[in-house]
Amino acid sequence: MFLANFTYLATLNLSFNSLEGQIPEGGVFSNLTSQSLIGNAGLCGAPRLRYPPCLERSRSSNKHLLQILVPTVLENAIRSFVAECQVLRMARHRNLIKILNTCSNLDFRALVLQYMPKGSLEMILHRSHSSCHLGFLERLGIMLDVSMAMEYLHHEHYKLILHCDLKPSNVLLDNEMTAHVADFGIARLILDDNSMISASMPGTVGYMAPEYGSLGKASRKSDVFSYGIMLLEVFTRKRPTDVMFDAQLTLRQWVHRAFPADLVQVVDRQLLHGSSISGCRLDDGFLASVFEVGLRCSSDSPDQRMTMRDVVVTLKKIKAEYTKLVATMSTSAAQ
Structure with missing residues (x-):
């Protein structure tokens, strides 16, 4: 595809364009996520999965955060994630684990939890x-x-x-x-x-x-x-x-x-x-x-x-x- 020649293109969203064929590799296509390709049922090949920005910040800036990553293709895991978010958001007690952040996109469902060193x-x-x-x-x-x-x-x-x-x-x-x-x-x-x-x-x-x-x-x-x-x-x-x-x-x-x-x-x-x-x-x-x-x-x-x-x-x-x-x-x- 000619878009691969646009070397200064930082991001690309091709969602809902009814595209077909193999997803190219390299260049801007190396940064594609599932979210940027949704609505193109004829495409084949998988983009590299990226962490959501909030998790990237957690990974690079704070070693004391525990991350739980769950692929969205697992229906039971999604239900589990939603239930855990709901409970942790509503419950506050010194002997319950604290939820520091939540991240959600089409690639990941994640909880950022208080790190427990022991x-x-x-x-x-x-x-x-x-x-x-x-x-x-x-x-x-x-x-x-x-x-x-x-x-x-x-x-x-x-x-x-x-x-x-x-x-x-x-x-x-x-x-x-x-x-x-x-x-x-x-x-x-x-x-x-x-x-x-x-x-x-x-x-x-x-x-x-x-x-x-x-x-x-x-x-x-x-x-x-x-x-x-x-x-x-x-x-x-x-x-x-x-x-x-x-x-x-x-x-x-x-x-x-x-x-x-x-x-x-x-x-x-x-x-x-x-x-x-x-x-x-x-x-x-x-x-x-x-x-x-x-x-x-x-x-x-x-x-x-x-x-x-x-x-x-x-x-x-x-x-x-x-x-x-x-x-x-x-x-x-x-x-």
């Missing part, structure tokens, strides 16, 4: 090379942060919001080890206070409540189930999908069989060693209290599960009593 809870728990050691108080604090975020979504936001995919990889940590709940790609905004809704997009195997996994019925209680499984995972350092678990033995069943008299068989051994701050004795009852919360939240029966409000109250009480005990022990040791 990574995910899943990474810290399960990657052997992780340099971050989580003691009892750190784990308790993280799960309290998560519970407060979920309490906000379930009970304090002006519309009920269900997360539908709560798990350690969706909990991100900042430099102060404050937890931020992320990934609302399949979250649901509930317009009324019905107890359940039908969800066409499943969560993650191992964390899904029985009624959600089998019937696709999501509710506050299904989020609570996921939270309970995650709480058990954090204090045992065993994934619900670990090879030791199967249809005959789940993570919850494994913990339940050991509760409360034989928790030494299931608790993460790192918590039974070290200082009083990083460790925790089984005989002081704090670990048993935490495991009880996890077991109650992950009950097979939705009616027997705790609410996130009750979880927050319980964990705050455990944290306050444990902190008081550690302070008393430190004072006694200093005398």
Whole structure:
């Protein structure tokens, strides 16, 4: 095409011209995007995809921004993106991930999210090379942060919001080890206070409540189930999908069989060693209290599960009593 000879032409928009044939390469055509070619069904060949300007600025000027890029050809991904934008735009809480910007064109759908330097809870728990050691108080604090975020979504936001995919990889940590709940790609905004809704997009195997996994019925209680499984995972350092678990033995069943008299068989051994701050004795009852919360939240029966409000109250009480005990022990040791 003769347009390739226009070497000083910076941009070119050929949309809606009913053009046909192969898209040339080189020159101004190397900068074409899908948006500049829309409405030309007879053209073949693919232009080089470019980042939207807002992402280019983020990439070049701020290394502390996390970008999530989703090709628009994926219909499910687009729905996921729209849902996440809607939820994040409307929800504001210190323990929810902050959305800094959104970008959208025919090539990309993108969220620019607050960067979390410590990574995910899943990474810290399960990657052997992780340099971050989580003691009892750190784990308790993280799960309290998560519970407060979920309490906000379930009970304090002006519309009920269900997360539908709560798990350690969706909990991100900042430099102060404050937890931020992320990934609302399949979250649901509930317009009324019905107890359940039908969800066409499943969560993650191992964390899904029985009624959600089998019937696709999501509710506050299904989020609570996921939270309970995650709480058990954090204090045992065993994934619900670990090879030791199967249809005959789940993570919850494994913990339940050991509760409360034989928790030494299931608790993460790192918590039974070290200082009083990083460790925790089984005989002081704090670990048993935490495991009880996890077991109650992950009950097979939705009616027997705790609410996130009750979880927050319980964990705050455990944290306050444990902190008081550690302070008393430190004072006694200093005398």
